[in-house]
Amino acid sequence: MRAALLTQFGAPLTVREIPDPEAGGGEVLVEVLAASVAPYAAEVFDGKRNYPLVPPVVPGVGGVGRILHVGPDATRLRVGDLVWCDSTVRSRDDTLTPDITLQGWSSRGEGGARLARHLHDGSFAELMRVPTENVFPLPAAAGDGLGSSAVALALAMGAGRVIAPGRNQAALDLLADRFGPRLRPVPLTGDEATDRAAMSAAADGPIDMVIDLLPPSAPSSASRAAAMTVREYGRVVLMGGVGMLGGDDLALPYPWIMRNSITVRGQWMYPRTANVGIIRLLASRALDLAPERVRSFGLDAVNDAIAYAAAHGGPFDRTSLTPSAG
Template sequence: MRLIEFDGFGEPARVARCVEKPDPEAGPGKVLVRMEVMSINPADLLTLEGRYGVRPALPATPGTEGVGRVESLGEGVGGLTVGDLVVPLSGSCWRERLVARPETLIKLPPDIDVEQAAMLKANPATAEALLMLAELSPGDWVMQNAANSAVGRNLIQAARRHGLKTVNVVRRPEPVEALRALGGDAVLVHEGGDAETLAAAVAEATGGARVKLAIDAVGGQATAGLAASVCESGLVVNYGLLSGEPCRVDPYHLVFRDIRLQGFWLLTWFRKAGPQAAIDLYAGLIDRLAAGEIGVPVEARYPLERIGDALAHAARPQRSGKILLTT
């Protein structure tokens, strides 16, 4: 079988390579899954660069998420049948075949959109969990930067379902209309400059309403803009560092306005929330995906053997959709 492997950290398109390995077998209590579609996320790029929260032992196979079909069942496995469509939770998904324990597989409806299912594990779940971090009621405002990202688009859709209003910050005008059509209540173009300028624009867009929660995917000066924009005792949550810079917040907002800054990692959230929370979260996401209520654009698809081209494409700063790998 083919799989993606890397034995050193560095520029993703250079360190990842497609290699041939013997086909694995299910074995007792295990499931053999033939992967069909896999997504490329920022976390995957950071893993290849050695800058993610966990550094795998090398050589390693990356890949946060994907979707495949059950190819064979080991002795003693129940609840699944050959041909079932599943999402592995275990990671290392960029491969043709994957062996997993049945409890680490999410079973999907047979007629679900396979490409969208390949992007179900990380971004939609992150968006839903982020909205749980503050006490919000219908009609409340939430803001985010990198609103045109996969998490950003999912967050707009999730907020709308919960009756929340969103201020969505982007760096260029091209995605503005698409985000409005998706349900974004306000879409602001701001290139990460003066924090007070952004705060004034947010106040005008919301009619001076209190913004209780701000979601930060960028870090650096962008965090300062969110901290200046939320209401007193508001919460800023950072889940990414697209800028490559540490979060910056004026101490004035932390000390005199009681603004809180905290980090978010989906893996940590699941550990704290417990197994049932994960089951409930994904059950709801599957229902909404099956109903066509969530989804993000796909810009390009690459076979595994073109992993270098796929990763170079995924690293481009101004994409209009996700990059997928196919077997």
């Protein structure tokens, strides 16, 4: 098969012929139709983000494809099915605290590194080997910045109001135009007290939950300003990259957490059930992807795709690699 390889950090990806992957027991072989190219992919491949990829490696985090082969332990999946391949791979020998790797992208700890050595390659290839439990059938009519996706999901799941803080006024205007009065944009000034007051005022009532998806370049003060807007018994979910490349840690006041019974939760990726929930939202049209602007690139243009994604990381801009096209 043809695949795009990261041969060393700081070098362009190279497209070449490599052996086809062979799916073993508990695995599915998928023809990759589309793989997302993250806006920060260039920072991964040049080593800036210090991800634990081990070159040479086929990168790529998840994708949409068609099943070519299923193992004997699959009873519902069929050859030819259109499927979503979740990159969040968990070890099967510990249901309480499984080791995790993001196939073709990242890992956590020595256990995650062992998983990454077994499932080394990701979706920037014509074919991909995926654990059976990471393959989810898509409805036949499935359509093609994390922040705008989180807003769309929150509203589709029934949130009465979503507060979207940010520094990019143009991006905030796009969000407000698409989602209407249930979306309240808040331009950030950089002053914690001012920003916290503005977010609370925009909510026009108690804030139940804050989810933080900020990148490593964001200051911890921005996360703290948002976190401390939640009501008593509120929840703060940390799912971004703040502090991963240095900088101040997130310091939340102990008395505020304790006396307000605040729940602070770290969440690396998501449970398997989230895949099914999102697919159902898509099938019901509660989650509408029509406004998304998707630019697709063939496999030979993988480096162009990476550059394009870096320059087009705003709301509703998506970059896709189509390894099997043509």
